[in-house]
Amino acid sequence: MAPDSSISNLVIIITFISSIIVPVITDNAVVTASAASSAIKLEREALVNSGWWNSSRATANYTSDHCKWMGITCNSAGSIVEISSDEMDNNFTGAELSQLNFTCFPNLVTFRIWGTLLSGRMPSEIGALSKLEKLVLSHNSLTVTKEVGNMKNLDRLHLNRNNLTGSIPSTIGYLNLLDELHLSHNRLDGPIPPTIGNLTNLIALDLSSNQLSGLLPREVGNLKYLASLSLNGNILIGPIPPTIGYLTNLTYLNLGYNRLSSSIPPELMNCSQLLNLVLSHNSLSGSIPSEIGNLIFLRQLDLSRNFINGTIPSQLGKIPNISAVDLSKNNLSGVIPASVRRIPKLIVSENNLELENSTSSENAPPPQATPFKGNKGKQRKIVTRLVTIILAMVAFVLAILIFGILFVHRRKDKKFNPNTREMTEGANEFSIWNYDGRITFEEMIEATEDFHIKYCIGTGGYGSVYRAQLSSGKLVALKKLHRSETEEPAFLESFQTEARLLSQIRHRNIVKLYGFCLHNKCMFLIYEYMERGSLFCVLRNDVEAVELDWTKRVNIVKSMAHALSYLHYDCKPSIVHRDISSNNILLNSNLEAFVADFGLARLLHPDSSNRTLVVGTYGYIAPELAYTMAVTEKCDVYSFGVVALEVLMGSHPTDLLSSLSSSSGRKIRLIDVLDQRLPFPVDRRVVHDIILVSTVAFACLQSKPKARPTMQRISQEFLARKSPLGKSVVQEISISELINQGMYLIDQSDC
Numbered sequence: 001m002a003p004d005s006s007i008s009n010l011v012i013i014i015t016f017i018s019s020i021i022v023p024v025i026t027d028n029a030v031v032t033a034s035a036a037s038s039a040i041k042l043e044r045e046a047l048v049n050s051g052w053w054n055s056s057r058a059t060a061n062y063t064s065d066h067c068k069w070m071g072i073t074c075n076s077a078g079s080i081v082e083i084s085s086d087e088m089d090n091n092f093t094g095a096e097l098s099q100l101n102f103t104c105f106p107n108l109v110t111f112r113i114w115g116t117l118l119s120g121r122m123p124s125e126i127g128a129l130s131k132l133e134k135l136v137l138s139h140n141s142l143t144v145t146k147e148v149g150n151m152k153n154l155d156r157l158h159l160n161r162n163n164l165t166g167s168i169p170s171t172i173g174y175l176n177l178l179d180e181l182h183l184s185h186n187r188l189d190g191p192i193p194p195t196i197g198n199l200t201n202l203i204a205l206d207l208s209s210n211q212l213s214g215l216l217p218r219e220v221g222n223l224k225y226l227a228s229l230s231l232n233g234n235i236l237i238g239p240i241p242p243t244i245g246y247l248t249n250l251t252y253l254n255l256g257y258n259r260l261s262s263s264i265p266p267e268l269m270n271c272s273q274l275l276n277l278v279l280s281h282n283s284l285s286g287s288i289p290s291e292i293g294n295l296i297f298l299r300q301l302d303l304s305r306n307f308i309n310g311t312i313p314s315q316l317g318k319i320p321n322i323s324a325v326d327l328s329k330n331n332l333s334g335v336i337p338a339s340v341r342r343i344p345k346l347i348v349s350e351n352n353l354e355l356e357n358s359t360s361s362e363n364a365p366p367p368q369a370t371p372f373k374g375n376k377g378k379q380r381k382i383v384t385r386l387v388t389i390i391l392a393m394v395a396f397v398l399a400i401l402i403f404g405i406l407f408v409h410r411r412k413d414k415k416f417n418p419n420t421r422e423m424t425e426g427a428n429e430f431s432i433w434n435y436d437g438r439i440t441f442e443e444m445i446e447a448t449e450d451f452h453i454k455y456c457i458g459t460g461g462y463g464s465v466y467r468a469q470l471s472s473g474k475l476v477a478l479k480k481l482h483r484s485e486t487e488e489p490a491f492l493e494s495f496q497t498e499a500r501l502l503s504q505i506r507h508r509n510i511v512k513l514y515g516f517c518l519h520n521k522c523m524f525l526i527y528e529y530m531e532r533g534s535l536f537c538v539l540r541n542d543v544e545a546v547e548l549d550w551t552k553r554v555n556i557v558k559s560m561a562h563a564l565s566y567l568h569y570d571c572k573p574s575i576v577h578r579d580i581s582s583n584n585i586l587l588n589s590n591l592e593a594f595v596a597d598f599g600l601a602r603l604l605h606p607d608s609s610n611r612t613l614v615v616g617t618y619g620y621i622a623p624e625l626a627y628t629m630a631v632t633e634k635c636d637v638y639s640f641g642v643v644a645l646e647v648l649m650g651s652h653p654t655d656l657l658s659s660l661s662s663s664s665g666r667k668i669r670l671i672d673v674l675d676q677r678l679p680f681p682v683d684r685r686v687v688h689d690i691i692l693v694s695t696v697a698f699a700c701l702q703s704k705p706k707a708r709p710t711m712q713r714i715s716q717e718f719l720a721r722k723s724p725l726g727k728s729v730v731q732e733i734s735i736s737e738l739i740n741q742g743m744y745l746i747d748q749s750d751c
Helices: 003-050 124-128 146-150 170-174 194-198 218-222 242-246 266-270 290-294 314-318 381-413 441-447 489-503 535-539 542-547 550-569 600-604 633-649 654-659 684-700 711-720 735-745
Strands: 072-074 080-084 110-112 134-136 156-158 165-167 180-182 187-190 204-206 211-215 228-230 235-238 252-254 276-278 300-302 324-326 331-335 345-347 352-354 428-432 456-459 463-469 475-481 513-519 522-528 585-587 593-595
Touching (some): 124 146, 170 194, 194 218, 266 290, 290 314, 489 513, 535 542, 535 633, 550 593, 550 633, 550 684, 633 654, 633 684, 633 711, 684 711, 684 735, 711 735
Parallel strands (some): 080 110, 110 134, 134 156, 204 228, 211 235, 228 252, 276 300, 324 345, 331 352
Antiparallel strands (some): 072 080, 428 513, 475 522, 585 593
């Protein structure tokens, strides 16, 4: 075939194909353009149908091009990307949000209508705006928030100052691109959902002025970029979670006007960027952490109207730019440091503070410059010291006179017996150690109105306990013992000897015994007073139990272990407690644990051996005491294990202990028995400690006494804090694993 013929045929083919394809392409372009035009037309119609834009409400030169209307911004294709009321003067006043058909705006990125009294329910269609990034509907009258969980691309959500009711939906946690969430000044109630911790990109969170209740979730600590946190004006209870210390970018924190309790966590002082810190109008106790000096950028601090005690740390006044501090209406005491008195606006009224003028404070403002109204302290300590010295001298002289009179009286009656250490046949003996001041039997009787029931704070196997406030203001606890054999000289001398030995016990986690009183047929011991009462009672009060967070609970178990180790191995002769239970673990104002009623069995029954006297509390007694009378240190170890589990579970582990004999019982997970009133522990160190305490507790519950670890070994384990398990995820750990891992604590030489 000739070349010219081939070329001619090729041209014919190309012409034919083009005649088919080109019209198709042209038709598709026409269709696409038509669809785009139709979509834009729908957007315009949706604006018009809303009634928010018309010739009188839009621009002065009303045109068919809606992209030129006031408050409307379009992209290059003519599709609406922003609707805003910023340039419009109350165009939407009284309008319903549902008047706008949101399905017509697929490309909408910003929807900002605020301060217009826009009302109604938020339509579910708003959740279909997949490209929406900014939703600002502040200062309106809207009532629903549930639909927002579908808008996964939101980075800004402002629904503050509306009429939102109900709880914050847990679906809020799906909006993990949010950097601003404002829901303040509504009527939201219920707890703050833990899913709030999923919003890890948040910079500002404002839930203030609502009716939110429950605990402040630990998951707030996940918001590592947070710069501003406002939760004030709610009904939040319980402690400030230590995880708040992870928010190292915080510059503003307001938790005021809630019902938060416990102490200010020292971890909060890790938020070193803070400029403003407000914790006022709560029920916070404890002292101001000395680490407050770490907040080097702090300008304003408000801790007013709490129950904060202790002294004002001098470090507070050394913060460079601090300008306003309100510590009023607390229980602060001591002298106001000179460095603190230099703060321009300092309010310390209604405390127990003192002002002192000295050469060290010559650069501080004069006392009258400090709002000091309502304090009970004196302006000059020298007056207090002078009065104290005079009173001490008078007391000393009176003591000598009284002693002389009693001595002469006893000689006269010829009832002095050197073998009973000045103890008469009527047993009138009163001894006090380790307490600064003279106490008389009459003062004890007066303080309790002759042991009136209204002063009784507890009753146990050994006696009843009474709260007594002495004339000096000092609080003590009197244990009035059941046994009254005060006419037996042998018993009296033994009792006095044992009481003196017990009073010499010195350990930071053992309740101090100040002394004893033997008076006719009345016999009582004088102990240090513990403000929060027994561990048993605290665990059974829901509000107080929540205040006892995981860290405090772990510390309680550790304190018990150290105290019992001391009684077993550091006292000579060693002391077996015999009645370890949650009733005999007492808590002070800071919820620190102290072992009480130590040595009372031997004190009241000096003639009995460890094989003739069995005491204890039902549910805590070691199983071997059912068939043997031998009371050993390992009985205390078993009781310790029961109390340790009770601390973790929040109640006595009766059912759990009975289920351990079966294989099904051992399959129970640790997480299923932990106290459900507390939020799940997330801090790795706390989780580690809970696992360690659980492992030790089950090791203590071995049926064979020799298989149990000693309290000395347990104390050492808590000090070492070695992880007994490879796992650190509580959800994965079963009781069986804890029991098996606890075998490392057993001293094989004892078995």
